[in-house]
Amino acid sequence: MASPQGSLEFGGPLGAAALMLVLPATMFHLLLVARSGPARLLGPPPYLPGPEALWSPRALQLVLAWLGLQAALYLLPARKVAEGQELKNKSRLRYPINGFQALVVTTLLVGLGVSAGLPLDALPEMLLPLAFAATLTAFVFSLLLYLKALVAPASALAPGGNSGNPIYDFFLGRELNPRISSFDFKYFCELRPGLMAWVLINLALLLKEAELRGSPSLAMWLVNGFQLLYVADALWHEEAVLTTMDITHDGFGFMLAFGDLAWVPFTYSLQAQFLLYHPQPLGLPMASVICLINAIGYYVFRGANSQKNTFRKNPSDPRVADLETIPTATGRQLLVSGWWGMVRHPNYLGDLIMALAWSLPCGVSHLLPYFYLLYFTALLVHREARDEQQCLQKYGLAWREYCKRVPYRILPYVY
Numbered sequence: 001m002a003s004p005q006g007s008l009e010f011g012g013p014l015g016a017a018a019l020m021l022v023l024p025a026t027m028f029h030l031l032l033v034a035r036s037g038p039a040r041l042l043g044p045p046p047y048l049p050g051p052e053a054l055w056s057p058r059a060l061q062l063v064l065a066w067l068g069l070q071a072a073l074y075l076l077p078a079r080k081v082a083e084g085q086e087l088k089n090k091s092r093l094r095y096p097i098n099g100f101q102a103l104v105v106t107t108l109l110v111g112l113g114v115s116a117g118l119p120l121d122a123l124p125e126m127l128l129p130l131a132f133a134a135t136l137t138a139f140v141f142s143l144l145l146y147l148k149a150l151v152a153p154a155s156a157l158a159p160g161g162n163s164g165n166p167i168y169d170f171f172l173g174r175e176l177n178p179r180i181s182s183f184d185f186k187y188f189c190e191l192r193p194g195l196m197a198w199v200l201i202n203l204a205l206l207l208k209e210a211e212l213r214g215s216p217s218l219a220m221w222l223v224n225g226f227q228l229l230y231v232a233d234a235l236w237h238e239e240a241v242l243t244t245m246d247i248t249h250d251g252f253g254f255m256l257a258f259g260d261l262a263w264v265p266f267t268y269s270l271q272a273q274f275l276l277y278h279p280q281p282l283g284l285p286m287a288s289v290i291c292l293i294n295a296i297g298y299y300v301f302r303g304a305n306s307q308k309n310t311f312r313k314n315p316s317d318p319r320v321a322d323l324e325t326i327p328t329a330t331g332r333q334l335l336v337s338g339w340w341g342m343v344r345h346p347n348y349l350g351d352l353i354m355a356l357a358w359s360l361p362c363g364v365s366h367l368l369p370y371f372y373l374l375y376f377t378a379l380l381v382h383r384e385a386r387d388e389q390q391c392l393q394k395y396g397l398a399w400r401e402y403c404k405r406v407p408y409r410i411l412p413y414v415y
């Protein structure tokens with residue numbers, strides 16, 4: 001994506017090409033290392049899997065069936081239809097709000113399946129071919145999206161991802177909101193198949209642990225519980241995703257397709273994968289401290305996100321009407337008190353605190369379960385910088401004033 005100066009992000013075509021190799025390679029490295037004895041994040045993988053360990057037609061069938069199920073649930077009547085942000089042509093797209101409903105139906109279907117003998121505990125053994133099938137699907141899907149964008153009108157293209165370099169544009173994504181009729185591919189992928197697959201993989205790892213050791217460990221319960229809360233929260237507040245930069249600014253290409261369909265389910269479940277092969281003792285006092293850390297993180301994350309969403313929907317809402325604001329030339333205001341007066345991205349801070357709570361149940365003997373925290377810090381620091389650029393462009397002097405009033409970006413007095 002072109003920055004305001006016209007330069008390309010992610011290191012341009014070379015950076016994009018490198019990321020398209022490095023990201024899947026990292027995911028397979030993590031999957032292999034999590035099940036190896038030493039579980040060394042920075043060491044070489046224990047072995048290099050041959051084609052027979054990666055390719056399985058059954059895994060591909062499962063991935064496609066899962067996508068089909070989630071697509072069918074997306075098409076069910078929704079409790080609400082929300083409007084997205086205004087587009088370049090002044091129109092607004094409409095989106096079904098039924099993600100939480102899809103989670104409930106999926107849970108019921110999985111529950112029924114398991115009680116009817118569905119071997120969910122076989123999933124941990126299939127993670128490698130499933131991840132390969134999901135990567136392949138994301139690649140083919142991105143190719144189709146790229147081709148679809150060739151016939152899309154200019155008004156449908158994203159601000160970035162249209163540099164003319166096919167590798168770069170394939171990675172970033174050319175079309176902003178690719179759709180067939182009312183089916184919005186990016187919105188569908190962002191929240192549903194990947195997030196729910198993440199929870200399902202976690203559950204399969206918990207069941208496998210119960211089978212191997214008699215019952216799931218406390219650490220496994222915590223990781224499952226925290227991450228289920230995170231996913232359920234995202235689906236409950238589904239409408240809020242319509243204002244994220246992924247939906248309003250970024251095209252839909254390999255980065256998001258791979259991120260949503262492969263990276264999220266297979267790397268975000270890393271802690272549960274680690275725990276299955278490396279059981280960790282966890283006492284009640286430490287578990288309580290970890291629960292408290294997760295609760296604090298969630299409180300900050302939810303408080304900040306909800307405060308901004310409420311304010312953006314209706315600045316006179318009594319819950320936000322008393323907050324101090326800065327006017328901007330666009331007519332929109334910026335909050336300078338409440339959560340958004342503490343740091344410029346309080347929601348990132350809450351998310352990072354939760355990320356820490358998800359790793360702590362895995363103990364401190366290995367770096368591997370902390371991969372998510374490290375990756376997520378890098379992702380959010382980079383995302384924060386991109387958002388600052390976009391806000392500076394949108395709000396100009398008012399944004400500079402906000403930065404003066406709220407000098408720290410994510411962590412008070414540190415960054």
Ligand SMILES: NC(=O)C1=CN([C@@H]2O[C@H](COP(=O)(O)OP(=O)(O)OC[C@H]3O[C@@H](n4cnc5c(N)ncnc54)[C@H](OP(=O)(O)O)[C@@H]3O)[C@@H](O)[C@H]2O)C=CC1
Binds near residue numbers: 308340347383
């Ligand atoms: N688990 C994961 O892998 C990931 C999780 N996330 C999470 O997703 C959530 C959404 O993040 P993201 O989409 O990056 O961005 P934000 O929700 O932080 O939104 C940024 C936008 O908020 C508005 N804004 C910024 N400052 C203010 C202010 N002071 N007052 C009012 N509005 C303001 C601006 O948009 P405008 O003015 O146009 O409204 C800005 O562009 C976060 O909680 C993040 O942690 C994000 C990435 C990955």
Ligand SMILES: CC(C)CCC[C@@H](C)[C@H]1CC=C2C3=C(CC[C@@]21C)[C@@]1(C)CC[C@H](O)C(C)(C)[C@@H]1CC3
Binds near residue numbers: 023244259264
């Ligand atoms: C593959 C690369 C390393 C980068 C891929 C990034 C994606 C994995 C993330 C980009 C933004 C995301 C969001 C969520 C999940 C991860 C991705 C897709 C999110 C759905 C998680 C749940 C949150 O509550 C949210 C606020 C809804 C998140 C929105 C952004």
